[in-house]
Amino acid sequence: xxxxxxxxxxxxxxxxxxxxxxxxxxxxxxxxxxxxxxxxxxxxxxxxxxxxxxxxxxxxxxxxxxxxxxxxxxxxxxxxxxxxxxxxxxxxxxxxxxxxxxxxxxxxxxxxxxxxxxxxxxxxxxxxxxxxxxxxxxxxxxxxxxxxxxxxxxxxxxxxxxxxxxxxxxxxxxxxxxxxxxxxxxxxxxxxxxxxxxxxxxxxxxxxxxxxxxxxxxxxxxxxxxxxxxxxxxxxxxxxxxxxxxxxxxxxxxxxxxxxxxxxxxxxxxxxxxxxxxxxxxxxxxxxxxxxxxxxxxxxxxxxxxxxxxxxxxxxxxxxxxxxxxxxxxxxxxxxxxxxxxxxxxxxxxxxxxxxxxxxxxxxxxxxxxxxxxxxxxxxxxxxxxxxxxxxxxxxxxxxxxxxxxxxxxxxxxxxxxxxxxxxxxxxxxxxxxxxxxxxxxxxxxxxxxxxxxxx
Amino acid sequence: xxxxxxxxxxxxxxxxxxxxxxxxxxxxxxxxxxxxxxxxxxxxxxxxxxxxxxxxxxxxxxxxxxxxxxxxxxxxxxxxxxxxxxxxxxxxxxxxxxxxxxxxxxxxxxxxxxxxxxxxxxxxxxxxxxxxxxxxxxxxxxxxxxxxxxxxxxxxxxxxxxxxxxxxxxxxxxxxxxxxxxxxxxxxxxxxxxxxxxxx
Numbered sequence: 001x002x003x004x005x006x007x008x009x010x011x012x013x014x015x016x017x018x019x020x021x022x023x024x025x026x027x028x029x030x031x032x033x034x035x036x037x038x039x040x041x042x043x044x045x046x047x048x049x050x051x052x053x054x055x056x057x058x059x060x061x062x063x064x065x066x067x068x069x070x071x072x073x074x075x076x077x078x079x080x081x082x083x084x085x086x087x088x089x090x091x092x093x094x095x096x097x098x099x100x101x102x103x104x105x106x107x108x109x110x111x112x113x114x115x116x117x118x119x120x121x122x123x124x125x126x127x128x129x130x131x132x133x134x135x136x137x138x139x140x141x142x143x144x145x146x147x148x149x150x151x152x153x154x155x156x157x158x159x160x161x162x163x164x165x166x167x168x169x170x171x172x173x174x175x176x177x178x179x180x181x182x183x184x185x186x187x188x189x190x191x192x193x194x195x196x197x198x199x200x201x202x203x204x205x206x207x208x209x210x211x212x213x214x215x216x217x218x219x220x221x222x223x224x225x226x227x228x229x230x231x232x233x234x235x236x237x238x239x240x241x242x243x244x245x246x247x248x249x250x251x252x253x254x255x256x257x258x259x260x261x262x263x264x265x266x267x268x269x270x271x272x273x274x275x276x277x278x279x280x281x282x283x284x285x286x287x288x289x290x291x292x293x294x295x296x297x298x299x300x301x302x303x304x305x306x307x308x309x310x311x312x313x314x315x316x317x318x319x320x321x322x323x324x325x326x327x328x329x330x331x332x333x334x335x336x337x338x339x340x341x342x343x344x345x346x347x348x349x350x351x352x353x354x355x356x357x358x359x360x361x362x363x364x365x366x367x368x369x370x371x372x373x374x375x376x377x378x379x380x381x382x383x384x385x386x387x388x389x390x391x392x393x394x395x396x397x398x399x400x401x402x403x404x405x406x407x408x409x410x411x412x413x414x415x416x417x418x419x420x421x422x423x424x425x426x427x428x429x430x431x432x433x434x435x436x437x438x439x440x441x442x443x444x445x446x447x448x449x450x451x452x453x454x455x456x
Numbered sequence: 457x458x459x460x461x462x463x464x465x466x467x468x469x470x471x472x473x474x475x476x477x478x479x480x481x482x483x484x485x486x487x488x489x490x491x492x493x494x495x496x497x498x499x500x501x502x503x504x505x506x507x508x509x510x511x512x513x514x515x516x517x518x519x520x521x522x523x524x525x526x527x528x529x530x531x532x533x534x535x536x537x538x539x540x541x542x543x544x545x546x547x548x549x550x551x552x553x554x555x556x557x558x559x560x561x562x563x564x565x566x567x568x569x570x571x572x573x574x575x576x577x578x579x580x581x582x583x584x585x586x587x588x589x590x591x592x593x594x595x596x597x598x599x600x601x602x603x604x605x606x607x608x609x610x611x612x613x614x615x616x617x618x619x620x621x622x623x624x625x626x627x628x629x630x631x632x633x634x635x636x637x638x639x640x641x642x643x644x645x646x647x648x649x650x651x652x653x654x655x656x
Binding site for chain 2: 081
């Protein structure tokens with residue numbers, strides 16, 4: 001399987017698109033900066049959000065029990081899933097019981113993590129993603145490349161092609177307004193005829209047993225209110241203690257995500273409609289293990305705003321698909337190795353450790369520190385590339401003796417002077433997009449001996 | 457399906473969670489901006505809502521008559537507006553799918569939030585939960601003295617209010633999923649008009 005660097009290479013073949021992707025995400029980052037500065041107490045808000053989430057992690061079992069008790073009292077049915085497969089089986093059994101063959105689904109990164117769509121399709125159930133971006137990538141048979149902007153890697157002309165093929169829009173149509181209208185018409189029919197809807201959960205409130213879903217499009221509500229059965233899937237870290245804490249998180253979420261002061265809809269689901277069902281599936285899928293990793297546990301504070309992706313110089317220039325996991329970017333790179341360290345050993349290295357992700361994170365996760373720590377865990381666990389291991393061992397050998405170091409320095413100077421092509425070639429990754437430095441005449445040691453050591 | 461996943465998860469959390477409890481923060485750091493009304497109008501307009509300040513429902517009636525043709529397709533939960541709209545009343549037998557051709561819905565919001573132009577509504581104000589979403593256009597009426605400065609203040613006001621369903625609506629439905637171009641009118645209402653009733 002290709003790693004991040006190899007997949008990023010593929011993305012980088014189209015330079016114009018990379019620049020566009022880079023600029024577009026940076027534009028979203030700038031919008032975030034602007035609206036965050038409209039709020040006087042922004043930093044206090046981030047501190048409060050971080051502290052609330054720390055509190056949640058330190059009493060998570062208690063809050064989950066409290067949430068379950070209140071949700072049950074509200075007439076909501078609660079399910080627990082230890083892993084992705086159990087989550088998928090619960091959803092399937094609910095759909096089978098309701099005799100449903102087709103379901104509408106609004107955005108839920110958890111279901112991406114669990115590969116629910118594939119599982120349901122294998123079991124004969126049609127899933128219709130209703131978020132516009134997700135619908136587009138679903139029709140294109142691709143995964144979302146960004147948790148908030150799922151088809152940010154696609155150009156409008158490509159979307160026009162997809163709609164022409166699947167929705168029958170005129171060939172060559174690429175106007176976002178007209179394409180969106182076509183999707184609206186097509187999905188309205190789906191909303192009106194499907195009997196089951198699945199949504200994600202942005203926040204679940206222990207105190208009241210209600211949960212909140214945020215969208216701009218209104219697709220979660222269109223699905224949930226028209227269906228007989230509403231299934232809400234949540235990772236167990238989505239719990240917050242009290243309703244009033246929404247006042248902190250709803251102020252941060254959309255500002256951090258897209259630079260909006262709030263999403264268009266923030267829907268609070270507490271009790272089902274008469275004769276309708278609401279089911280909540282509380283999912284672990286590796287979260288308990290992450291909770292036990294002291295250095296990485298606070299990655300569970302994430303509210304999935306995507307700010308760390310928009311600001312990341314590597315993400316912006318390598319694209320979401322290069323991360324080969326449901327949640328891309330810096331946060332995904334500290335979540336994924338917990339699930340499968342060998343498979344995702346490349347991700348903590350897909351970073352410059354510049355720290356911009358940490359600076360914009362609304363819940364103050366120390367993302368770049370964790371990327372650095374994961375690198376150490378991965379190396380200690382023996383998951384490094386052979387070439388890197390050999391290079392590091394060679395380096396350690398060279399630096400271990402001044403005699404060998406002097407010899408290596410001299411050889412390098414002679415090589416660069418007389419046979420530069422031995423270094424400046426495509427086999428040397430350092431030569432990619434870089435010129436090797438000009439060769440100094442002598443080593444620093446020699447220069448120092450001649451110029452400084454004798455009294456000057 | 458493992459019957460004891462609940463126990464396994466809770467036990468795992470108990471074993472793996474931090475050993476000491478972090479206390480919850482004090483939320484009283486938020487200072488209100490003071491100028492609630494003007495900030496609300498600015499925020500709502502930024503979100504793509506159209507804001508009108510009115511002294512009575514007569515002006516709203518005039519607006520609706522001028523902009524919407526058939527009163528058959530206009531629903532409201534406000535009794536005083538039965539001359540321009542049908543009452544949105546639902547029984548268990550009614551099928552919400554019949555609402556698909558509603559053109560305009562007029563509802564009353566409980567409160568507005570100055571910092572983000574959002575309006576809070578609970579189920580009893582909606583007629584049916586899907587109505588503010590399925591309708592092509594939405595008008596919300598808000599008393600000017602029901603504006604709070606921030607979300608923090610909004611939740612203080614909501615307090616432990618019991619509702620089956622509640623929603624903050626901050627504008628027309630929208631998306632920027634295609635190349636980050638803002639398009640108004642995704643799956644929900646294509647427009648939001650906010651009619652602000654001035655204090656007398």
